[in-house]
Amino acid sequence: MWTLCLQVPLAVMAGKGRGVAAFSFNIDALGIGRGSMPESRVGPNPLFPNTDFKPVPLKAGEDEDYMLALKQEMRGTMQRLPHNIKPHYNKSEVERYTERYLKQRQIEDEEWTPDWNLFPKELMPQKKRPRVKADTKKKTVKISHKDTEEMLSKLDELAKKDDGNPEKSDDETEKKTEGKENEEEDVEEEEYDEEDIEEENDYIDNYFDNGEDFEAGSDENMDGEATY
Amino acid sequence: MTAQEVRLCGLLLREHYGEVVEKVGTHLLRSGAQNLRTIVHETGMPLDLVKKCLCVLVQHGACVFSLGRKGPGSPTEYQTSCSQILTILRYPRYIYTAKTLYGDTGELIVEELLQRGHMTMSSTVKTVADRLTQNMEDGRSMDYSEVSSSFSKLVETHFLQRCPPLPGAGTTDSTTPAAPSFSDCYKVPHVTLCGRGKRQLSSEDGEDQRNAKKAKLDSDTHGDEGIYWQVNFERFHLHFRDQAIISAVANKLDQTSSEIVRTMLRMSEVTTSPIATCTKPLSANEIFRSLPSNYNIARPILDQYLTLLVDDPMEFVGKAGESGGGMYVVNLHRALANLARATLESVVQERFGSRSARIFRLLLRKRHLEQKQVEDFAMIPAKEAKDMLYTLLSQNLAQLQEIPKTPDYAPSRTFYLYTVNQLPTARMLLQNCFKTVANLIDRRLFEAKENKRLLEKSQRIEAILASLQASGAEPEQLTEVEEMITAPEKQQLEGLRLHINKLDSAENQVDETIFLLESYINSTISVY
Numbered sequence: 212m213w214t215l216c217l218q219v220p221l222a223v224m225a226g227k228g229r230g231v232a233a234f235s236f237n238i239d240a241l242g243i244g245r246g247s248m249p250e251s252r253v254g255p256n257p258l259f260p261n262t263d264f265k266p267v268p269l270k271a272g273e274d275e276d277y278m279l280a281l282k283q284e285m286r287g288t289m290q291r292l293p294h295n296i297k298p299h300y301n302k303s304e305v306e307r308y309t310e311r312y313l314k315q316r317q318i319e320d321e322e323w324t325p326d327w328n329l330f331p332k333e334l335m336p337q338k339k340r341p342r343v344k345a346d347t348k349k350k351t352v353k354i355s356h357k358d359t360e361e362m363l364s365k366l367d368e369l370a371k372k373d374d375g376n377p378e379k380s381d382d383e384t385e386k387k388t389e390g391k392e393n394e395e396e397d398v399e400e401e402e403y404d405e406e407d408i409e410e411e412n413d414y415i416d417n418y419f420d421n422g423e424d425f426e427a428g429s430d431e432n433m434d435g436e437a438t439y
Numbered sequence: 440m441t442a443q444e445v446r447l448c449g450l451l452l453r454e455h456y457g458e459v460v461e462k463v464g465t466h467l468l469r470s471g472a473q474n475l476r477t478i479v480h481e482t483g484m485p486l487d488l489v490k491k492c493l494c495v496l497v498q499h500g501a502c503v504f505s506l507g508r509k510g511p512g513s514p515t516e517y518q519t520s521c522s523q524i525l526t527i528l529r530y531p532r533y534i535y536t537a538k539t540l541y542g543d544t545g546e547l548i549v550e551e552l553l554q555r556g557h558m559t560m561s562s563t564v565k566t567v568a569d570r571l572t573q574n575m576e577d578g579r580s581m582d583y584s585e586v587s588s589s590f591s592k593l594v595e596t597h598f599l600q601r602c603p604p605l606p607g608a609g610t611t612d613s614t615t616p617a618a619p620s621f622s623d624c625y626k627v628p629h630v631t632l633c634g635r636g637k638r639q640l641s642s643e644d645g646e647d648q649r650n651a652k653k654a655k656l657d658s659d660t661h662g663d664e665g666i667y668w669q670v671n672f673e674r675f676h677l678h679f680r681d682q683a684i685i686s687a688v689a690n691k692l693d694q695t696s697s698e699i700v701r702t703m704l705r706m707s708e709v710t711t712s713p714i715a716t717c718t719k720p721l722s723a724n725e726i727f728r729s730l731p732s733n734y735n736i737a738r739p740i741l742d743q744y745l746t747l748l749v750d751d752p753m754e755f756v757g758k759a760g761e762s763g764g765g766m767y768v769v770n771l772h773r774a775l776a777n778l779a780r781a782t783l784e785s786v787v788q789e790r791f792g793s794r795s796a797r798i799f800r801l802l803l804r805k806r807h808l809e810q811k812q813v814e815d816f817a818m819i820p821a822k823e824a825k826d827m828l829y830t831l832l833s834q835n836l837a838q839l840q841e842i843p844k845t846p847d848y849a850p851s852r853t854f855y856l857y858t859v860n861q862l863p864t865a866r867m868l869l870q871n872c873f874k875t876v877a878n879l880i881d882r883r884l885f886e887a888k889e890n891k892r893l894l895e896k897s898q899r900i901e902a903i904l905a906s907l908q909a910s911g912a913e914p915e916q917l918t919e920v921e922e923m924i925t926a927p928e929k930q931q932l933e934g935l936r937l938h939i940n941k942l943d944s945a946e947n948q949v950d951e952t953i954f955l956l957e958s959y960i961n962s963t964i965s966v967y
Contacts, residue, residue: 281531
């Protein structure tokens with residue numbers, strides 16, 4: 212609609228004649244003199260400009276304190292609810308130390324199932340999705356996956372025990388047994404674990420392909436011997 | 440869905456539901472309605488995680504789903520809106536209001552519903568009774584019927600409402616979810632709930648698990664399966680609006696006038712629709728009869744007060760007729776507009792000084808003024824007036840309007856008039872408020888991250904202290920543990936807590952301004 216016309220005098224000023232600030236029209240008619248122009252810009256605005264007026268202090272009273280406490284409490288509670296989905300990250304040593312002393316209640320993962328009557332069906336986690344493609348092959352592969360998973364967990368336990376920290380391994384085994392119990396009870400968790408295993412499908416296959424590894428190793432050794 | 444709103448919504452989602460939900464939520468906010476496959480593809484996240492996030496968002500009402508646009512066979516589409524997520528800022532205010540109106544029971548009911556999104560009445564009552572029992576002395580427990588009656592009261596006054604039924608379930612007519620004004624919206628179901636709250640004893644973990652399992656198994660139906668309740672934000676907003684008007688009258692005039700306005704608003708609570716411009720006319724006789732009993736003012740004094748209110752330039756109360764001793768209405772929309780105007784004026788005053796504020800108020804009243812006229816009316820010397828006007832112009836608080844005398848818009852032959860438009864300025868300030876809150880949250884997260892090590896250390900020490908005290912340790916051990924935090928660290932912690940509290944409190948108070956400006960802007964969006 213109506214554009215800013217402050218630009219106009221500046222544009223007019225750009226008409227470089229003999230003098231730097233030469234206007235092409237009679238400037239007095241506008242009611243402003245040549246000295247009353249605002250300073251020309253030399254760059255972008257500063258990121259944190261100085262303020263002449265300091266902000267008004269916050270309201271402080273019983274109501275505000277109560278609402279502040281409510282807000283912080285609510286934030287803390289909502290972060291502990293199962294609605295709060297935490298990204299998967301590896302628990303490092305520091306985490307386990309705190310967990311020993313914080314209440315156990317706060318760490319237990321409450322599973323939350325929404326009422327599927329109110330939600331679209333496609334959001335349900337898939338239960339035993341029938342993979343029609345190759346049933347028998349998948350079954351055998353599944354069995355070997357369960358084996359590999361057990362082997363991996365046993366290896367982990369052994370590795371942890373080797374570290375020489377019996378308490379940590381106790382925690383690990385406790386958590387693993389708890390995790391397995393939850394697995395058996397909850398269909399959802401089982402599904403997610405299966406999917407995870409299935410996703411890692413290709414890598415585990417390659418990893419446990421024993422023939423190639425041994426041959427590669429023996430080839431290298433032989434090469435080493437041959438040169439000497 | 441402006442950039443500032445999306446940024447603020449992202450931060451709120453992150454704080455309350457985690458970063459994973461934030462990613463899905465902000466993606467949906469930016470791209471509008473999408474179906475599941477597209478979301479998975481564009482966010483690059485695994486399918487099960489996206490499903491979980493969508494479940495969380497739908498549970499809390501932040502996301503709605505509807506049948507696809509291409510006909511009945513297309514997949515369901517999910518859509519998020521900023522307004523629901525931005526109400527998270529106001530949760531403390533809702534809970535506090537429930538506390539002032541309905542006591543601790545009401546407070547806990549509203550808190551539970553806000554945290555869980557929507558719940559059935561029976562589960563809410565049980566959880567709240569348990570929580571109340573926790574805080575009572577040993578041996579006493581909260582009866583379910585008390586909590587149920589508080590729940591019913593909240594529903595009667597429309598602070599809680601039923602969740603709308605699943606859209607598109609069975610009927611293929613409506614593709615959009617039905618507005619929550621269906622017939623059973625506020626009907627309390629007949630629930631058979633008898634019992635008392637259980638105190639949760641600090642027993643061993645195994646026992647707790649077993650108890651929890653038992654509770655899950657014998658969750659007997661109470662006759663209200665499938666009926667979910669949610670908080671009715673609109674009703675709370677109406678209540679806040681009324682409170683704002685009453686406190687404005689109290690500040691400007693006196694306590695008695697505010698009581699009169701409060702009575703008028705209370706009488707018209709049920710007869711006024713949420714989008715009404717003003718309340719239904721009330722006669723002075725009715726007002727006199729409905730005044731609270733501890734306000735013994737005589738009838739002629741009431742008339743004088745009403746005349747004062749009508750004549751006040753803020754125009755809170757208007758006169759609509761002479762029958763029944765004078766018919767009076769509360770002008771809701773005009774009151775909101777005036778409150779928003781006062782907010783704008785105070786913003787200019789606090790940022791640019793009282794003289795700039797004088798110019799701003801002048802421009803609001805006189806609409807269009809030339810520069811010379813501004814100098815004369817505001818009684819400010821020319822040079823300073825010019826400077827202030829240019830500052831207001833550069834901050835976009837004032838606009839310039841050209842009125843040409845000749846068709847070629849020559850600058851020497853054009854009028855340049857300064858003007859202030861209240862509505863666009865209010866929208867701009869609202870966006871500034873969103874940016875402010877987002878900056879406050881950012882800064883608070885930064886402060887917490889900077890001092891993460893210190894915070895974790897203090898948390899560990901507190902946990903150790905708590906466990907030692909629970910197991911009955913000597914005071915020497917306690918002091919020894921306390922001394923693990925050195926004095927300068929304690930000072931640093933104190934300073935950190937002070938900063939975080941200040942930032943949090945500032946968020947709450949900026950939200951009050953956000954509410955006022957939002958209400959004003961929504962009232963100007965005229966429906967039909």
